[in-house]
Amino acid sequence: MAKTEETGPLYAARPEWKDITPIPQYAENANPIAPIFYTEAYKDATDYFRAVVKAGELSPRVLELTESVIRLNPAHYSAWQYRYKVIVAINSPLAPEHALMNELATNHLKTYQVWHHRRLLLLLAAKRLSESKGEDKDAIALSPETELGFIASVLKKDEKNYHTWAFRQWVLATFFSPLSNLSSTLFSTSPMNEEEASAYRLSMLDDEIAFVESMLHADIRNNSAWNHRFFINFKLGTDVVMKSTHNVAEFDNEEKDIVGRELSYTKEKIALAPNNASAWNYIRGVLELAKIPFSSLTSFVLPYTRSHGQEADDDQIIDLDNPLPSSSSDLPAPPALEFLADIYERDAETLRSAEQSEQATVKEKLQKAIPIWRSLSEDHDVTRKKYWEHRIHIAQITCS
Amino acid sequence: MTSELLIPLHVKYIQSLDNHKDDLAYHLTTHLRINGIYWGLTSLCIMGHQDALPREEMIDFVMSCWDEKAGAFGPHPDHDAHLLSTLSAIQILATQKALDRIDVKRVTDFLLSLQTASGVFAGDRFGETDTRFTYCAVNALSLLGQLGKLEGDRKERAIEHIKQCRNFDGGFGSSVGAESHAGQIFVCVAALAILDRLEEVDVPTLAWWLSERQLPNGGLNGRPEKLEDVCYSFWVLSAMAILDKVTWIDAEKLTSFILSAQDTEGGGIADRPGDMVDVFHTHFGVAGLSLLGYPGLEDLDPVYCMPAKLIEEMGLRKQWTALERRKLP
Numbered sequence: 001m002a003k004t005e006e007t008g009p010l011y012a013a014r015p016e017w018k019d020i021t022p023i024p025q026y027a028e029n030a031n032p033i034a035p036i037f038y039t040e041a042y043k044d045a046t047d048y049f050r051a052v053v054k055a056g057e058l059s060p061r062v063l064e065l066t067e068s069v070i071r072l073n074p075a076h077y078s079a080w081q082y083r084y085k086v087i088v089a090i091n092s093p094l095a096p097e098h099a100l101m102n103e104l105a106t107n108h109l110k111t112y113q114v115w116h117h118r119r120l121l122l123l124l125a126a127k128r129l130s131e132s133k134g135e136d137k138d139a140i141a142l143s144p145e146t147e148l149g150f151i152a153s154v155l156k157k158d159e160k161n162y163h164t165w166a167f168r169q170w171v172l173a174t175f176f177s178p179l180s181n182l183s184s185t186l187f188s189t190s191p192m193n194e195e196e197a198s199a200y201r202l203s204m205l206d207d208e209i210a211f212v213e214s215m216l217h218a219d220i221r222n223n224s225a226w227n228h229r230f231f232i233n234f235k236l237g238t239d240v241v242m243k244s245t246h247n248v249a250e251f252d253n254e255e256k257d258i259v260g261r262e263l264s265y266t267k268e269k270i271a272l273a274p275n276n277a278s279a280w281n282y283i284r285g286v287l288e289l290a291k292i293p294f295s296s297l298t299s300f301v302l303p304y305t306r307s308h309g310q311e312a313d314d315d316q317i318i319d320l321d322n323p324l325p326s327s328s329s330d331l332p333a334p335p336a337l338e339f340l341a342d343i344y345e346r347d348a349e350t351l352r353s354a355e356q357s358e359q360a361t362v363k364e365k366l367q368k369a370i371p372i373w374r375s376l377s378e379d380h381d382v383t384r385k386k387y388w389e390h391r392i393h394i395a396q397i398t399c400s
Numbered sequence: 401m402t403s404e405l406l407i408p409l410h411v412k413y414i415q416s417l418d419n420h421k422d423d424l425a426y427h428l429t430t431h432l433r434i435n436g437i438y439w440g441l442t443s444l445c446i447m448g449h450q451d452a453l454p455r456e457e458m459i460d461f462v463m464s465c466w467d468e469k470a471g472a473f474g475p476h477p478d479h480d481a482h483l484l485s486t487l488s489a490i491q492i493l494a495t496q497k498a499l500d501r502i503d504v505k506r507v508t509d510f511l512l513s514l515q516t517a518s519g520v521f522a523g524d525r526f527g528e529t530d531t532r533f534t535y536c537a538v539n540a541l542s543l544l545g546q547l548g549k550l551e552g553d554r555k556e557r558a559i560e561h562i563k564q565c566r567n568f569d570g571g572f573g574s575s576v577g578a579e580s581h582a583g584q585i586f587v588c589v590a591a592l593a594i595l596d597r598l599e600e601v602d603v604p605t606l607a608w609w610l611s612e613r614q615l616p617n618g619g620l621n622g623r624p625e626k627l628e629d630v631c632y633s634f635w636v637l638s639a640m641a642i643l644d645k646v647t648w649i650d651a652e653k654l655t656s657f658i659l660s661a662q663d664t665e666g667g668g669i670a671d672r673p674g675d676m677v678d679v680f681h682t683h684f685g686v687a688g689l690s691l692l693g694y695p696g697l698e699d700l701d702p703v704y705c706m707p708a709k710l711i712e713e714m715g716l717r718k719q720w721t722a723l724e725r726r727k728l729p
Contacts, residue, residue, distance in 0.1 A: 025427075039424050050478060077431045078479055081526050116528045160626065166578045173577070223624040227579040230568050235577045277612060277624045285568025387611050387648040 008068070010041065011048040016061065022047035023054060042072045053082060058089035070104070080113040084120055094125050095141035102150060115167045122147060122171070129186055143187035144175040145204075152211060159215065165224045169231055176204050177236055208232050220269055226278040233258055234289060259290045264321070267300055271323035274304050274333035284339075293350075294343045301343070304336030305372075334380045337372050344369040345395070352398075366395045402664055403656070405689060407696070410682060411449045413667030414440045417679055433476045434465055438488040439683035441495055445707045446690050446698050450495070459498050462489050470524075471506030482524045483514060487536040490543050491706055494714070499544070508546045511537050512554070519557030520575075530574045531565050534558055535587035538594050539704060542716055547594070559597050562588050570605030582613060582622040582635040589639045593703045593718045598642070607645040610636050618653030619672065629671045630661050630681045633688025638702035641691055644721045651692045651723055658685045693723035 011017050024047050045068040052062055066083035069076050087097060101118060125142040132139070151168045158164065175182055178201070185192045185200065192200060209232060215225040266283045270276065287294060300322040308331050325331055348365035370392055377388030417440060420426040429436070437458065444452050464477045465485065472481035473489035486507065493499050514521045514537060521533035538558070541547045550558065564576045565588060571580020572588035585606070592598050613620040613636050619628025620636045633654060640646045660673045661681070668677030669685035690700040699708035703718050711717050 025430075042424065042427060073428045075428065075431060077475075077482070081480065081524075084526075112528060116526070120527070162574070162579065162581060166573070166575055169577045170575065221625045223626075224579050227567065227573075227577075231577040234568075281569040281609075281624075289568065383614050383616060383650055383653070384611050384648065386650065387608070390648065 010044040011065065011068075012044055017048065020048060020051050020055070023050040025050070039072075041068075045069045045072060046076075049079060049082075053078070058086045060090060060092070062086050063092065067100070074104075074111050074114065077113060080117055084117060087121075088124065093138045094121055094128070095138050097121060098142050098146075105150075105154065110161070110163075112163060115163045118147065118167065119170065126182055126186055134186070140187060140189075144171050145187070147171050148211075155215065159219060159222055160224045162224070165228060169228070169236075172204075172208065172232070172236055176201050205232060205236070216269070220273050221276050221278060223278040226282045229262075230282060230285060233262060234286075256290075259286060259292075262286050267321075268323055270304070271325055274325050274329045274331065274336060277335060280335040280339060294339065294346050297339070298343055301336050301340050304331065304333045305340050307331050332380065334376060337376055337380060341369040341372040341376075341391070344372075345391075348398070363399050366399055370395055402659055402662055405447075405659060405686070405694060405696070406662055406664060406667065407447045407449070409664070409667035410662075410669070410686070411444065411447060411452050411667075413663075413677070413682065414444055414679065415452055430476045431479065434462065434473065434485045434488045434492070435475065436679050437461065438491050439679045441492055442700075442706060443679075443683040443686040445495060446686050446700050448696070448698055455496055458492065459496055459501065462492050463501060465489060470510055471503065472510040473507075480524065481510065483511070483521065483533050483536045483540075484523060486510065487540045490540050491704075494543050495706060495710060502544070504544050504546065508541065508544060508549055511540055511546075512549060515550075515554060515558065517557075519559070519561035521558075531562060531572060531584055531591070532574065532587045534562065535591040538591045542594050543704070543714070550595075555595065559592070559595060559600065562591060563600050566600070566602070570602045570609050579623060580609065582610070582620070582632050582639070585610070586635040586639045589642050590703045593642050593720070596718075598719075601643065603643050603645075607640060607643050607648065610640050610643075611645070611648040614649055614654065618650065618655075618657035620649075620654065627672070628657065630658055630669055630688070631671065631684040633658055634684035634691075634705070637688050637691045638705065641702040641720045641722050642718070644719075646691060646721065646723055649692075655689065655692055655694060658688055661685060691722040693725045695726045695728040697725070699725070 011020075012022065022044070025043075045065065048065055049069050052065060063083065063086055066079045066086070069079040070083070073079070086092065087094075098121060101114070101121070105114065122142055122144070125136075125139040128136045128139040134140075148168065148171060151164055151171070154161065154164050155168075174180055175186075178198075183197065185197045188200075209229075212225055212229045212232065215222055216229070219225070263283065263286060266279055266286070270279050270283070273279070283297070284294075286292075287297070299319070303322075303324050308327070325333070344365045348362045348369075351362050351365065373388045373391045373395075377385045377392070381388065417436065441450070441453060441458070444450055462473070465473045465475065465479070467474050467479075467481035470481035472483075472486040474481050475485040475488075479485075490499070490502065490507070493501055511521075514524070514533070516522055516529055518529075519534075520529045520531065521537045522529050523533050538547070538550065541550055561576075562572065565572045565574070565578065565584070567573060567580045569580050572585045573579050573581060574584050578584070589598070589601060589606075592600055612624070613622070613632060615621060615628050617628060619630070620632040621628050622632050622635065637646060637649065637654075640649065657673075658669065661670045661675070662668070662685075663670065663677045666677070668679070669682040670677045671681050686697070687700050687705065690697045691702060699722065700706070701708040701711040701717065702720050702722065704711050704716065708717070
């Protein structure tokens with residue numbers, strides 16, 4: 001690993017570091033396990049880092065030193081921590097730090113620290129802007145919008161990076177939720193009144209939907225993107241994100257529109273790729289949240305539970321609300337079979353709770369679910385055979 | 401293709417881990433050192449070879465990781481204290497029956513000090529928050545017999561945050577809104593188990609989501625459309641054991657998968673067949689096999705990820721069900 005070119009001459013060879021005595025990892029005979037030199041550059045940089053931490057030095061040259069350590073070992077937790085401490089202590093400019101982070105990003109994406117460092121930088125920028133009443137020309141180089149742009153570029157190459165998506169959600173929740181303590185307009189170059197700020201926030205959320213759609217267009221099976229879609233529509237801007245109590249309030253017209261839109265969207269995507277667990281989990285989530293019975297989707301689901309060539313005549317009529325499976329898709333789709341069986345089971349449960357219906361009707365519903373579960377356990381989803389047998393078993397107990 | 405767990409080889413592999421000080425990789429992972437020791441020790445215990453690593457030396461190393469300023473443990477001497485390393489230190493000392501070496505008051509103060517206003521715990525004063533850290537704090541407090549200090553408003557806030565991290569698919573993420581992920585699901589479910597609040601879990605939906613992790617090759621993944629990985633044999637399986645649903649997994653296929661990820665020459669287990677082994681996957685592979693009832697192994701407590709016998713002795717056992725241990729041939 002020829003890292004000396006990356007990090008320059010050894011610190012031991014630099015005259016401006018003569019005043020520091022490096023501290024080796026293992027003292028001379030302190031440990032029964034004998035130390036052996038690993039790469040020269042890493043040992044050199046970390047020996048100087050240890051010395052600097054012990055001395056408590058917080059200075060510009062320590063920024064260079066921590067950069068060396070981080071370049072050699074992106075996971076060196078203490079180096080990241082100490083670097084941030086230095087930035088705060090010496091009031092270091094944020095714009096060059098931000099540029100450096102963007103440069104290092106490609107090699108460091110899988111470490112928690114690089115994302116947490118970005119979080120801290122953004123909050124520090126917000127603090128400096130707030131304190132300078134928007135006058136800090138350096139801090140303004142960072143912004144939630146810039147971060148969203150950066151995150152989008154990272155996600156183009158690493159579409160399911162868990163930390164990246166979580167960081168995106170944090171940016172949105174911190175600056176673009178109606179419940180944020182930090183204003184989305186803190187970073188704007190021209191002042192905005194409350195109405196303009198609100199409109200701006202809403203436009204950002206529209207952009208966010210467009211962003212998620214582009215990610216889903218690239219890969220309809222990207223579970224992280226589906227999760228993010230739920231977050232934007234149903235978690236951001238509700239009190240779930242910010243406060244401590246979760247109330248599923250009565251849906252107003254706007255929310256009903258969102259629910260309707262999401263159900264249509266998901267059905268379309270299921271039509272394109274019926275064997276996509278993420279889309280089915282999503283549609284179930286939306287129905288549960290809005291307290292819409294699964295049975296409302298019966299006409300939609302049925303064509304997905306049959307093989308090609310088994311379509312009933314009336315399926316030929318184009319129904320915009322119920323898009324049909326694409327001709328190239330693998331049918332029947334196991335998630336559709338599961339869903340249909342769940343419809344019957346839930347209907348049975350509703351009838352049972354209503355108490356007026358006869359045992360016969362409840363049984364009838366369950367008898368429709370059982371063969372579906374059997375076909376899953378024997379044919380369409382044998383990996384989960386034991387699970388399907390369990391569902392059958394429970395239903396049979398109810399029937400007897 | 402091997403059809404048995406090569407215990408003697410894995411024991412040798414774990415014993416050799418400290419002999420790599422000429423490898424750069426060894427030094428690049430100093431921030432994980434104490435975790436590595438916990439993984440090594442626990443898998444040795446489950447394989448019935450706890451004494452394969454010298455006890456006194458291990459205890460001395462753990463104590464050398466004590467950060468006097470913070471009142472807790474770092475991953476390595478001269479590293480700052482962190483929640484992850486503090487938990488590993490406590491787990492190691494508990495397993496070595498050396499908990500008396502800990503300054504319980506100071507560590508308890510450290511743990512409690514990391515709880516934030518929203519209820520979730522930070523890893524250290526650097527401020528990164530994650531449901532993993534809530535689990536670490538709850539587990540550590542419990543092992544120290546100090547869980548009672550997390551009471552009233554503190555306890556409710558911690559649970560409330562976990563609830564907010566519950567997703568539409570029944571799973572849990574690292575933060576509010578974050579994607580359901582088997583690792584995060586384990587920490588949330590196990591934390592709720594320790595706090596006696598499993599009723600916050602939507603069991604049918606979550607247990608179904610967990611059983612969906614099994615792929616045709618028998619291995620488990622961590623979320624939909626991702627690759628199988630041996631470590632999910634623990635994250636998924638332990639959560640299912642706590643929810644009493646391990647029977648929903650095809651145990652035979654998963655067992656074969658884990659065994660096929662062994663290095664039959666040098667020992668150790670990898671994330672999937674053919675890849676390089678490491679102590680992390682060795683530990684979680686063995687843990688998974690234990691929960692699946694693999695013959696000749698000791699029981700593992702899925703809530704604490706420690707030997708079940710020890711957790712029982714400490715009076716900490718919670719409700720969970722693993723597969724019955726098969727008899728040795």
